[in-house]
Amino acid sequence: MRPLALLSTLAVSALLLTGCGAGSSPEPTPSASADASGGDVCEQAVKPSALTDSVKIDGAFGKPSTATFTPKQEVKDLQRTVVSKGDGAEIKKGDYVSYALSAFDTTTGEKLGDLGYAAGEILPQNVLANPTLSQVIGCVPIGTRIAAAFPAQQSGPGAQVYIIDVLGTVDTAAWGEPQAPVDGMPTVKLAKDGEPGITIPEGDAPKDLKVSVLKQGDGAAVADGDTTLLQYYGVDWADGKSFDSSWKKGEPISIPGNTYVPGFVQALAGQKVGSQVLVVIPPALGYGEDAKAHELGGKTLVFVIDILATMHAPAAAGQ
Structure with missing residues (x-):
């Protein structure tokens, strides 16, 4: 076509x-x-x-x-x-x-x-x-x-x-079925409009990527190369302060091909539209270990992501 x-x-x-x-x-x-x-x-x-x-x-x-x-x-x-x-x-x-x-x-x-x-x-x-x-x-x-x-x-x-x-x-907030919280993960409380607040637990940040589903959607699954429409709220594990939020900017976002940092992309993979996902991203899967290379370098990041829709990448010719 x-x-x-x-x-x-x-x-x-x-x-x-x-x-x-x-x-x-x-x-x-x-x-x-x-x-x-x-x-x-x-x-x-x-x-x-x-x-x-x-x-x-x-x-x-x-x-x-x-x-x-x-x-x-x-x-x-x-x-x-x-x-x-x-x-x-x-x-x-x-x-x-x-x-x-x-x-x-x-x-x-x-x-x-x-x-x-x-x-x-x-x-x-x-x-x-x-x-x-x-x-x-x-x-x-x-x-x-x-x-x-x-x-x-x-x-x-x-x-x-x-x-x-x-x-x-x-909707501009995840609508999936609420799931039981996972021990050791940050806790999330939602405002009436769906905007999350994140509380960091005591103790050291995990060394590996941690992902849990807070709401389970029943829509299409996010595939490799998709472009998603989503809301996100991110905080620094070290102090619990938000460094970026689509909610604060007033609208969901979408970036072609989901070219976010690796940990963010991995948290989206296979998740269904309507879901809300909590992810803890170590520096290696975020902005790297070097604090001088990026303002978020060396930091463990925590995101709550609401997956509102996804658009699959076009199939390659002949597929």
Whole structure:
């Protein structure tokens, strides 16, 4: 399946993040603005066109669909038609929205592929913080189906039509089943909004990586090379003080390929979406032993990680 225009403008906007190497600390996803919705998002919604109004769809909401339309129509601007309006909650500022799509070439009418109907294919996104997403998916309730037309990319695919299903939203805190605490690990107390507080036990820091599950989710498992949407709260074992927190920054984060420090990546591996994980990371799996090389060098770090969603890495050609 050749690259989809929507993937270069919407789905992959989940990957337009501040990337970092294995020795970097988590950085929040940059957005156009926390106020990109500009107040009334309905004013930003793009208009229907003869093309999007004419699309005939075969397939139930939430399932891959087929579409027919008159091919070779010119698409100069982004267009959308609300095909069927859902009866769920209206998308609001701060919501992370899950969606799926079927894509079609406007020149030939050929179907290019489906994405998002299986778990782990598209990362939920903060729609109202992304101008393009806001124009297409904004101002609709959950359960809505949209026909959208995207103009050709300057260096990429030609104009394409998408059938987009707005599937739901994800919580911004882990929702899994609480698990029994593990002896010897730090204790965690959650605020009403889910933000954790960490209390370090007495005694020396462990020499090896320690991982325990505080809440067990039942979603897709995080695989090697995934990009996860997560919340994190980190403290220094030595003094219990927080050195970094997505909660303090006001939004979950995602970094392409989960290029966090090794211990953080190992704590995510195989964990299921909806889970909350507690990890103690020794210096060798964090920022190294040298305190001069990094401000967190030589420190044992403790993280509480809420896994909100995961997007699997694309399969290599031929697989």
